[in-house]
Structures are given as structure tokens and as C-alpha cells.
Amino acid sequence: MSVKYVGVLWNKQKKRYDKTIALLAILYLVLFVGFNVLLHPTISPEALLVRSTATLALLMLHVILAIGPMARINTKFLPLLYNRRHLGVSMFLVATIHVVFSIIQFHSLGNVNAFVSLFASNTHYDSFVNFPFQVLGFYAFIIILLMAATSHDFWLNNLSPKVWKSLHMLVYVAYALIIMHVMLGVIQLEKSPLLIGMLAVGMLTIITLHLVAAYKTHRADTKENIEEEGFVFVSNLEDIKPNRAKVVTIANESIAVFKYEGKLSAVHNACKHQNGPLGEGKIIDGCITCPWHGYQYKPNDGCAPEPFTEKLHTYDLRLKEGKVYVNPNPKPEGTHIEPLSYE
Amino acid sequence: MITKLRKRHRRVWLVIAVVLPLLFIAAYTSIPKYQLQESPSNTINESLITLKFPMKAWLTKSETGAYHLGLYVNEYESSVAAQVYLTNIELNDYVKNGYLIGTVNGAGEYSFTVKPEILEPHHNFIVIYDPIKQKQIYNPIRVEE
């Protein structure tokens, strides 16, 4: 959105979000250390460090992966999504402590380089149960490292939102790798049903949330369209709430039709920032505002207000007997279309 | 999210929803049943598992008339080395003034031959002492007859 890049655009909400993350992370570490010292007085500081950071990072990853589908199921959760990247980077920092310390602890000061040792000590790559589980964790860490390194909008724009989103979808691969890192690693010794059960509950929760969210949006995406003279039915006029939109999906492209100040306008449903669903946004101060990160566009021409330069496709609309129709052929990005008055 | 991205998410999660739980179960079922069950307290013999004590000592006289001191170390206190003294704990400096009868290395059962002349009436406590750290480990325990 900004024309030049600043480290991070701090604002009150972000600061509150980050403060909450830091406090909760510290709370977890204090509790983990406290409970363990109480229950296991012979635990070593190294084991405490490795296990507290491992479990905290895994817990954070579960929260991170739950936020997306939760926001799709109930848009009231969107504030959690807004700064999700901060949670991701925090998780990366915690995981870094775990990874760096584990590599030092288990692989350094030996007769080969620590990284060679990581890959070459356990050579049972052909076995499932004896697979070198540390390697799984390391690959997951590389993915998270790449994500954290490219988390800033500078990278989002330079890699294009498409490449960036694909790269960041690798977090699902990282998640699977981490689950197996735990199952083929520490769980092979710490086989308490309590620990295995907790991990299973976490995994099933994440999977269920994603499937429910996917099912919900899939239904909306595959609704059959009613076509009339090249125009596609969107919604009854009265069903669109003021300053809000209805979305129609035609041949994999979504169009958002907004109702505001007695007028109707249609734009492409994908925000230029991260492909956020503009149709779930709202008109604020006369501008379409993206629900994800608040990027704004003027509804009549799809242009971001000055000095920003993002532009959306716009679409022709038609109103007939209280029914709204859209022409699915997009106008070039930023094309002004006179809003359709209905009053 | 745009439709394409949603589709990709849906496909990815359908795959994960099938594959990951399967791998999870496979890993769970391959946990080795044969494991080192070391625990902070090494528990000896089935019959003694229920007893909560770090050590037990008793005296026996064999048919030949020789005396043996039996010792069970149930929970082995971490130490650099461990020596066994028979002593009278009412004495000052009862370790130095006791009789050094042998060493122990870890949890387990031990038997020490003792001379009858050291079996004085009040020398009826076992003390374990770490000669390298120069400190007593465990509390003294009374020898059972």
C-alpha cells in the first residue's frame, strides 16, 4: 500500500498484538519451567531449553494455522489475521532457539561439521521408523526461515502476491514435517498417551478447521450462475447490506458488487496486496476497505486513493426488477464506470 | 482469498487430512516396546517395588561362622564414588571413626564380609560416603539383625 517501504508500519493495534504475543510466550515458558522443576527436579537446563522452546513453537504454530480458517468461518476473527505475520515471526524466533541449541548440543564439537553430522549420523533414510527425524525438523525450519525472511510486504510485492502466497503455503508442508519430527523423534521415547493425545487433538483440530472452512467457501464458489444476455445474476438488491458487497464467482474469477450511497459498483474480488477477499470488506470513507489488512480502493474506478497506485478491474452492472446482474468481462484495471444508481 | 487459492488450499488440506493421520498412526504403532525403562529410582525385585526406601542393610551369619553384611541399594544417589562404613552414629566424626567395609557402584544388592570384632553393640549403622567429594550421601540407616 505504501509507496516506499518502512521497517514495519507500527500502529496501536499492532503494538497491542505484539505485546500480547510476548506476554503469552513468556507466560508459557515460565509455566513450563516451573511445572517441570516442580515435577522433575532432576531435569537438566539443556532439556528444559530444548523442550520448552520446541513445545512453545509447536503451540504457536497451531494457533497460527487455526486463525486462517477461523476467520473464514467467522469474520469476527479477522483482527487475529491482520497481524498473523507477527505471530509467525515470533514463532520462528522461538523455533530458532530450539534448532540452534539442538544442533550445538547434539551435533557440534564432534569429528565432523555439525551440519554434516545432522544429515549423516543417522543414515536410515530408507526406514520409516528409524528415519532421521532431526532432518525433518530441519527442513521445516528452513521453510519457516524463508517465510520469516520474506514476511515483509517488500517481498510480497517483489515476488508477486501469487509466488509469495505459494511460498507461504509451504507452512502446511512444514507443519506435516514437524508433526512427524515429533512422532518419529521424542515420542519414540516419551510415549505417554497424554503427550500423544495432545498432539493428535492439535492435529485433528487444525485439519478439521481447514476442512470446514474449505467446505464453506467451496459451496459459495461453485454455486451455479444464472446468465442473461451475457450478464450474470449476482443477488437481489435488497439482500446487499449498505456499504457491503455480494460476491459472484464466474469461471474461477470472483467479482464483488458493492452497495453504497444509493449506488452500485463492481470490482475484482482480489485485493492487490495479498489477494484478500474485498467482497468481505466494507466501504469506509467512500472506499472499499479490504478485511485483511485494510487496503483501500475507490469503488467507481477500482483505483487506490492517492498516493497509492494499486488498480482493480471494474465491471459493468445492470439492475432489472430489483435483481443485480454483472457483466463478467472485466474492464482494464482502473477503468472508471459510472456507478449504477438505484434510487 | 481468490478462488484459485481457495481451491489450492482445499486440495492441500484434503491430502494432509488423509496422509498425515496415517503417518501419525504408523509412527505411533512403531514405538519400540522394548525400551530402557531407567527411572530416577531404580526399583529392584518385584517384591520390593512397593517398598519406598533408598537402602536396606542386614547382618547374616553363615554356617562357617563368618559374618556378612547385606546391602540393597534401591535408589542410587548420584555420587562420584561410594564407600560403605559401619559405624556408631553417636560418635563425633562417625564416618572417620567407623569401619570401611567396601564400596558400592550403583543400585543393586551387595554383600560384604565383616570381622566379628567390629560388630560392637553400637556400631549398627551404615553410612555411605563419597571419598572424592568428601561428603556423606544418604542418611545413615540401621542394620537389621
Next chain:
Amino acid sequence: MSKEEEKDDFYVGYIDKAPKSISKLSRRFVWHITILIVLVAGLIAIGQRGFVNSTFEFGNVSELSGKIYLTPQPFLKVKTGKDIFGNPLYKDVLLIGYGKYGAMSTLEEIESQLNESEIDTYEVTLAGTLVYYDGVTLFELTKGAKSLLDYKKITRTSEWPSNKPNRIGNITLEGQIVDPKCYFGVMKPGHSKPHRSCAIRCISGGIPPFMVAKNENGTFDYYIVLGESGEAINKEVLDYVADPVKLTGSKLKAGEWSLIYLNPKIDIERIKE
């Protein structure tokens, strides 16, 4: 704000104040996460199997005096007193190097500082870090060649028993091959799968492999694993480290050490379930 608009709350991250209904939900979410955090931290602590009372005196350098023996594996014999029968008592302390190395290369460096003759003809005082658990004590020569603090030629050789291994008989052991440095204190846990890579690194660095086997009393016996003529077979056992294994071989005793001599090609078997 009209009633309808009020219901239609919308969150924009860069506006300082979030709508009430939305911030309420966020706050409730944070509370749920807080409860989750307490539960997860507590349940993980409860779910762990526990940690042994082994000790690695990291950062604390001790001094030990005695005679270095190079077989079956380098160790220091420390005099600890005499028992009521006048028999000298000793503690055998396994020597290991700094990091994931055996003691051999450090001992060679130390030997080069001595006046021509061999290291095992001296009574030495060494500096190092103690590692101990379940009756077994190890001494890490943390300072490398500088670990040698003092030495004097042994004049009365009778004070130091020979440490020739005595054959006890044939034996079959079930258990796990571990690296003693981690098992007896440096790591918790220092065995089984989570620790495999590290154990492989330690053993390939010259730390003698130990077999941990449960005996009929339910406690553990520890054996140094050696080849058929007592030679080191670190490389040959690497593939079996941290797996449940069965060893068949000869049992020997050398001072406090129990040894198992075996042919690594045929006498090590993975325990299948």
C-alpha cells in the same frame, strides 16, 4: 451510528480503536489461549517420563589423582582408602575428551609433556569435569593437554594392581548400546532414538560404546563393548547404536569395568518385535 451500522462492525488494523464487538471477541480468544497455555505447559510436564539423577558438573573443574590405564579403555584409577582387612580400595574413572571425543588424543598430547617414558608409569593429577550416574564415573579432560596438573614417577608398582581382564564366561545381553558420556550425565535423556545421532557422533569420536542391559534384579549392568581380542570396535557398532539389541559374547572383568568381547559381524542382533 445507526443501529444497523453498529451491528455491522468492521475491523481495520491501522485504526486505533477496534469496534466493541470485535475487540470483545479478540479478548475472549486471548483468554482461551491463556487457559490453553496453562493446560499445555502443565500436561506436558506431567506427561514426560522423568529424568534420571545423573550429573554433569558443567563449568565446574575438579582435580583427580591416580594412575592412568590405557586398557581396556583409558581410565584413571583413584585410590580411595583401605578397608578393614587392609585391602586398598579404588575408584575407576573413565577418561573422555572434550566435546564428542574419546580421551586418546588428549592423552597422547599429555604423554608428550612427560619425560620420555609412557603415561601409565606415572601417578598424575588431572583437571577435568566429572560426569556420574548409577555407580559409573567419567572424567572429561575439559582443558585438553592442559589437563595435566602434576605427575610423578611411580616407584612402588605394587600399589597399583594390574588391570588385566579376567574372563568370566559366555554371556548374552539384551539392551541398548549408548555413548557413556551422554548416558551417564551430559544429556537427559542420553539414550534411545531421540539421542541416536548424538550417540553416533560421540562413539565415532572415540568414546567407548557401552552396553546397557537390565539384569535379573531389575537394575542395570554396564559393559564396555569390545572386539574379540579386546580391540575397539566403535565404527562397527555405529549402526546399532540406540536400537534395542542382543549381544552374544564373552564377559570379562577388569577392575571395576565389565567388558563384553564379541565379533561385531555376527554377535550383534537387532531385537525384532
